Amino acid sequence: MLTLDDIRGLPKVLLHDHLDGGLRPGTVLDLAAECGHQLPDGPDGKPIGDASTLGEWFRDAADSGSLVRYLETFAHTVAVTQTTGALTRVARECVEDLAADGVVYAEVRYAPEQHLEQGLTLHEVVAAVQEGFDAGVAAVSAAGGLIVVRQLLTAMRHQARSQEIAELAVAWRDRGVAGFDIAGAEAGNPPTRHLDAFEYLQRENAHFTIHAGEAFGLPSIWEALQWCGADRLGHGVRIVDDITVDESGEARLGRLAAYVRDTRVPLEMCPTSNVQTGAAASIAEHPLGELTKLRFRVTVNTDNRLMGGTTLSEEFFALVLAFGYDLDDLRWFTVNAMKSAFLPFDERLALINDVIKPAYRR
Numbered sequence: 548m549l550t551l552d553d554i555r556g557l558p559k560v561l562l563h564d565h566l567d568g569g570l571r572p573g574t575v576l577d578l579a580a581e582c583g584h585q586l587p588d589g590p591d592g593k594p595i596g597d598a599s600t601l602g603e604w605f606r607d608a609a610d611s612g613s614l615v616r617y618l619e620t621f622a623h624t625v626a627v628t629q630t631t632g633a634l635t636r637v638a639r640e641c642v643e644d645l646a647a648d649g650v651v652y653a654e655v656r657y658a659p660e661q662h663l664e665q666g667l668t669l670h671e672v673v674a675a676v677q678e679g680f681d682a683g684v685a686a687v688s689a690a691g692g693l694i695v696v697r698q699l700l701t702a703m704r705h706q707a708r709s710q711e712i713a714e715l716a717v718a719w720r721d722r723g724v725a726g727f728d729i730a731g732a733e734a735g736n737p738p739t740r741h742l743d744a745f746e747y748l749q750r751e752n753a754h755f756t757i758h759a760g761e762a763f764g765l766p767s768i769w770e771a772l773q774w775c776g777a778d779r780l781g782h783g784v785r786i787v788d789d790i791t792v793d794e795s796g797e798a799r800l801g802r803l804a805a806y807v808r809d810t811r812v813p814l815e816m817c818p819t820s821n822v823q824t825g826a827a828a829s830i831a832e833h834p835l836g837e838l839t840k841l842r843f844r845v846t847v848n849t850d851n852r853l854m855g856g857t858t859l860s861e862e863f864f865a866l867v868l869a870f871g872y873d874l875d876d877l878r879w880f881t882v883n884a885m886k887s888a889f890l891p892f893d894e895r896l897a898l899i900n901d902v903i904k905p906a907y908r909r
């Protein structure tokens with residue numbers, strides 16, 4: 548059986564990771580002290596002052612069984628990332644942490660509109676993050692490693708800035724931004740609220756993914772694909788609601804599930820996050836197992852490394868333990884993810900042929 552160390556040594560691809568959900572606990576402490584943000588109280592009734600207690604606090608608070616409560620924890624990471632210095636630091640550390648975990652390609656998302664509280668403009672936010680990504684990539688490569696990183700710009704689904712953020716993503720498309728996303732509480736905020744932004748992106752030949760079918764069911768997935776034209780689905784777990792398995796174990800796909808499988812819509816699945824928000828009862832019962840058996844285009848992701856206390860290697864290891872996956876399965880997930888990336892075709896192919904396949908052969 549594969550060990551966690553084996554998995555760390557394999558090249559991996561990460562399509563769904565939130566920048567503001569991946570801060571190092573120690574960095575949250577430093578930045579909170581710098582900007583005077585008050586962190587939550589620890590067990591002793593005083594604001595938490597050490598990194599490991601803070602890491603546990605995020606994990607426990609996010610372990611809420613509800614997406615809305617899970618999202619409340621972001622108030623702290625967003626509050627401490629309101630300056631170019633903080634954004635650049637967090638972005639650089641993100642790249643270094645992903646590379647240390649064996650990630651060779653990552654698309655990291657965040658919502659620029661949430662980082663304007665101290666007067667930054669949207670463009671300044673994107674520039675600060677890009678500066679951090681560039682510095683991180685340079686540091687990794689100076690140490691002999693390899694990682695390619697792109698930004699995805701997220702609009703918050705309960706707000707009304709999606710058109711502006713979509714235009715921002717297009718303006719930065721040749722300078723490190725590979726696509727667009729919407730996130731936030733799903734119930735009551737269907738993707739069609741942002742139809743103008745999605746239609747604009749389609750006219751611009753731009754790429755986008757939509758958080759859909761996480762806390763909410765099939766209608767949200769259907770809208771994301773058939774009204775909005777999403778290239779990928781963030782989570783998409785509820786697509787199992789359109790699949791029935793009879794007594795003999797034979798699966799029947801409804802029209803929407805068949806469409807998703809037939810057209811190879813990538814599912815950005817995030818096992819730990821889904822257990823934390825109650826979208827799945829446990830890793831072992833996660834729909835990823837069934838969807839993988841049925842050969843949907845499943846990819847494995849972290850969502851929020853801080854809130855989940857996780858890494859991509861740990862997500863894979865949990866799946867190895869729950870479903871008995873082997874090296875071939877992990878290669879399949881990784882190639883699925885690389886094929887689904889918002890990177891030009893020739894660059895995807897080069898990473899698959901020159902980096903991923905040789906490593907899994909060895």
Ligand SMILES: O=c1[nH]cnc2c1ncn2[C@@H]1O[C@H](CO)[C@@H](O)[C@H]1O
Binds near residue numbers: 565657732
């Ligand atoms: O799993 C998720 N579902 C929906 N929204 C999320 C999830 N994880 C994070 N965010 C939201 O996306 C924002 C930008 O990164 C975060 O601030 C958080 O509110």
Ligand SMILES: [Zn+2]
Binds near residue numbers: 758850
């Ligand atoms: Zn997410």
